[in-house]
Amino acid sequence: MNIILLGPPGAGKGTQARFLCDERDMIQLSTGDMLREAKDSGTEMGKVVAAVMDRGDLVTDEIVIGLIREKLQGNKKGGFIFDGFPRTLAQADALGDLLAEQDEKLDHVIELQVDDDVLVKRIVNRAEEARAAGQTVRADDNEESLRVRLMAYYKQTSPLIGYYHAKGSLTSIDGLGTMDDVKADIAKVLDA
Numbered sequence: 407m408n409i410i411l412l413g414p415p416g417a418g419k420g421t422q423a424r425f426l427c428d429e430r431d432m433i434q435l436s437t438g439d440m441l442r443e444a445k446d447s448g449t450e451m452g453k454v455v456a457a458v459m460d461r462g463d464l465v466t467d468e469i470v471i472g473l474i475r476e477k478l479q480g481n482k483k484g485g486f487i488f489d490g491f492p493r494t495l496a497q498a499d500a501l502g503d504l505l506a507e508q509d510e511k512l513d514h515v516i517e518l519q520v521d522d523d524v525l526v527k528r529i530v531n532r533a534e535e536a537r538a539a540g541q542t543v544r545a546d547d548n549e550e551s552l553r554v555r556l557m558a559y560y561k562q563t564s565p566l567i568g569y570y571h572a573k574g575s576l577t578s579i580d581g582l583g584t585m586d587d588v589k590a591d592i593a594k595v596l597d598a
Contacts, residue, residue: 407432407485407596408510410492412566413518415555416529417581418588422518423487425589430596431484433477437491440473441465451476471500478508485513493563498570514595515570518581518588525582526552 407430411419423434444455451472458465470491478486492498505511526549533547546555570576579591 407513408488408505409485409513409596410488410515410570411518412515412563412570413581414520414522414525414559416525416552417518417520418585419489419518421585422588422592423489426487426592432487433483433485434487434489435474435477435491436489437470440470440477444473467494467497467500470497471504474501475504475508478504478510492566495565495569498566512575515566515576516592516595517567517576517578519578520581522553522556526556528582 409426409432411423413419420436423432423436426432427434441455441459444452445459446452451469455465455469455473458469474488474491488501492501502512529547529552530549533543536543546552567576567578577595579588579595581588583591
């Protein structure tokens with residue numbers, strides 16, 4: 407089973423992806439992780455990624471699709487979770503083409519819906535609690551940075567919600583429930 411988890415920064419996509427990997431033997435394809443792994447790999451693709459990243463340039467969609475192609479050709483296990491990709495309509499089309507080329511399909515697109523104000527409050531409170539406990543906190547876990555990240559998400563990625571809705575593969579769930587509630591809602595979608 408291949409799925410995409412959509413939702414703004416801090417909605418819990420990474421946490422839910424970890425549950426799916428542990429419980430359903432799925433493989434999380436995180437764009438950031440794949441780029442870091444490729445950069446350090448020494449492969450031809452890795453050298454291209456390293457050169458682009460060392461210049462401080464953004465990695466092209468073609469490079470990311472190439473990395474995903476390599477992963478799809480590897481061990482499938484319980485399927486793939488696309489995390490952080492696609493972010494744009496062009497990337498969604500490219501991913502659809504790649505899956506078709508690999509004789510794969512996209513089974514579900516799950517949107518974790520959140521109320522921005524509640525999300526910001528939750529993340530800022532969590533960061534304050536972590537600081538108080540002496541734990542490391544992301545530098546951008548503050549209200550101003552979060553609102554900038556949310557705006558970027560809505561500008562770039564929200565068109566995907568309509569795109570996948572039109573294709574009949576989008577299911578929206580409440581992303582502000584407890585971790586267990588969100589996990590149960592995702593399981594209902596995948597088991598339906």
